[in-house]
Amino acid sequence: MSNKKWIINNAYPSVTDLRNKAKRKIPKFAFEYLDGGCNEDVNLIKNTTDIRAIELLPSYLSKHQGSTMQTELFGHTYDAPFGIAPVGLQGLMWPNTPEILAKAAFDHNIPFILSTVTTSSIERISEITEGKAWFQLYHPAENKLRDDIINRAAAAACPVLVILCDVPTFGFRPRDIRNGLAMPPKMSLSNILQILRKPEWAYKTLVHGQPNFETLKPYMPKNLDLKQLGKFMDQTFSGRLNEEKIKPIRDMWKGKLVLKGVATEMDVEKAIRLGLDGIIVSNHGGRQLDAGESTIKPLTRIAAKYGDQIKVMMDSGLRSGPDIARTMASGAAFTFLGRSFMYGVAALGSKGGDHTISLLKTELQQVMEQICCEEVADFPNHLNTL
Ligand SMILES: Cc1cc2nc3c(=O)[nH]c(=O)nc-3n(C[C@H](O)[C@H](O)[C@H](O)COP(=O)(O)O)c2cc1C
Numbered sequence: 001m002s003n004k005k006w007i008i009n010n011a012y013p014s015v016t017d018l019r020n021k022a023k024r025k026i027p028k029f030a031f032e033y034l035d036g037g038c039n040e041d042v043n044l045i046k047n048t049t050d051i052r053a054i055e056l057l058p059s060y061l062s063k064h065q066g067s068t069m070q071t072e073l074f075g076h077t078y079d080a081p082f083g084i085a086p087v088g089l090q091g092l093m094w095p096n097t098p099e100i101l102a103k104a105a106f107d108h109n110i111p112f113i114l115s116t117v118t119t120s121s122i123e124r125i126s127e128i129t130e131g132k133a134w135f136q137l138y139h140p141a142e143n144k145l146r147d148d149i150i151n152r153a154a155a156a157a158c159p160v161l162v163i164l165c166d167v168p169t170f171g172f173r174p175r176d177i178r179n180g181l182a183m184p185p186k187m188s189l190s191n192i193l194q195i196l197r198k199p200e201w202a203y204k205t206l207v208h209g210q211p212n213f214e215t216l217k218p219y220m221p222k223n224l225d226l227k228q229l230g231k232f233m234d235q236t237f238s239g240r241l242n243e244e245k246i247k248p249i250r251d252m253w254k255g256k257l258v259l260k261g262v263a264t265e266m267d268v269e270k271a272i273r274l275g276l277d278g279i280i281v282s283n284h285g286g287r288q289l290d291a292g293e294s295t296i297k298p299l300t301r302i303a304a305k306y307g308d309q310i311k312v313m314m315d316s317g318l319r320s321g322p323d324i325a326r327t328m329a330s331g332a333a334f335t336f337l338g339r340s341f342m343y344g345v346a347a348l349g350s351k352g353g354d355h356t357i358s359l360l361k362t363e364l365q366q367v368m369e370q371i372c373c374e375e376v377a378d379f380p381n382h383l384n385t386l
Contacts, residue, residue: 006358012347015319015340018356022093022346026201027194029179030092034342037286038171044286046294047317054296054326055384058371067368069361071376073111073311073334074160074256074277076132080361081376082324083111085285085315085338086136086162086260091119091211093346095204100345102128104353108361113162113336114215116149117233121214122156131157136164136260139245141238145219150252152215161253162280163246166261167239171288186227204349246274258313263289263298268306278311278333285316285338296330303331321363325371328379 012018023031037044071081084105090097098120105112106129114125116138125133135153140146153161173182180186195202205211213220216236224232250257259271260280271279281299283292295316303312314327315336327335337360344356367373371382 006361008358008362009348009351009355012355013359015343015356015359018340018343018347018352021348022343025198026093026346027191027198029181029191029194030201031346032175032179033089033181034087034093034339034346036173036175037290038173038288039290041286042290043283043292043294044317047283047286047296048319048323050294051296051317051323051326054330056322056325056329056367056371056379056382057384058382060372062372064369064372065374067365067374069364069368069376071334076159078111078334079109080357080364081328081332082318082335082337082360082364083134084113084341085282085336086113086115086118087338087342088115088117089119089211090115090342090345091208093342094201094349094352095208095211096120096350097342097345098125099128100350101341101353102133104357106130106132107354108357110357111160113160116215116237117213119211119214121217122149122152122158124214126156126158132159134158134160134162134258136162137249138164138167138237139239139241140236142236143248145236146249147252148219149215150249154254158255160256160258160277161249162258162260163241163249164239164260165241165267166263166282166284166288168241169239171284173287243270243274246276250275258311260315262302263292263295265298265302265305268302268310268312272306272310276310278313280336281312281314281332282336283316296327299327299332300330303333307331307333321360321365322367324360324364325367325373325379328376329383331380 069080071078084101098118102112102125111134113134113136115136135158176182180188256277258278259276261282262279281295283295295314299314311333313334314332318337319340324335341356345352348355373382
């Protein structure tokens, strides 16, 4: 039996419990921004159900020497094969969310990826994580801004730069449109009423002050209203990535370079040709292309075909330790989760990061011991292919 124990809050022993609590605690427009997918949520739902169709085979009569979740990735040994995916506007869900999650990731020795459009800066997060946090770059329309942000990430000692290819255009998200959070955003009477119904959120947000895009602050005109902000973001970023845009980034960035949002073999081959170090097979958590594949399908094909040429990681749809185990068994070298950690902080505030990581570690360790998987590289040997 294992002696590994992480302390969890027994009232929330699953991500579903955290999600339910988050829903009760934060205003509807903020919860729906976090929780929803695009269009009819088809891909959002498939992401999880398709992962859960995967089965693992236990080896009950094998000798078990102990199980370790330690995973080597880009020259660092992490304590678990999962990390925190980049999420924008985190301070809308709870004040200081990026700081809370970055600190918890640092304490648990797992990677935290900071989004360009979240509410803390590269420099602050680098300080909290002693230079261990990764940075995700939304592609700026102008090269000067691109170079400036990349230089800041390098100066902050970020080991990994993540570039994003699955937001060539804004996703069509009916909830955000109804709530006035689409581009350009607007604050409606209904949103104000929703805030008044969540006094703890309102108080904490008021005390903390309005969330800002801290990494982008030096480039933004002061005192923008929501409509002007929408216009600024629209003009400043041009999400459509291509090989010509990736080449100069590869030349400039001396650390590891990862392409996130990969969904096809064709794009993996381009990433390999461009000299990238890794890819994250992802559909943005079902927020961009409702008619696309769930991520576990391309992950399985891509890991089998290219796993020895480039690090093949995955996110989208994972909500538990067993989901991480199923994804690793399908060939992923590493996994990331987005919403699960956000539900944790929205539900439990400053304790949410630590609790969610502890919960996922506890669940994953249990699966490994249950099936007699001693190290993460052994997961594929437990995949039910029958
Ligand atoms: C509210 C929200 C905001 C997001 N913002 C970003 C972002 O700024 N940059 C990015 O690369 N991905 C962003 N993503 C996608 C996540 O990085 C990740 O791909 C996704 O959440 C994984 O799916 P999961 O939530 O099912 O775990 C966002 C996801 C959510 C839910």
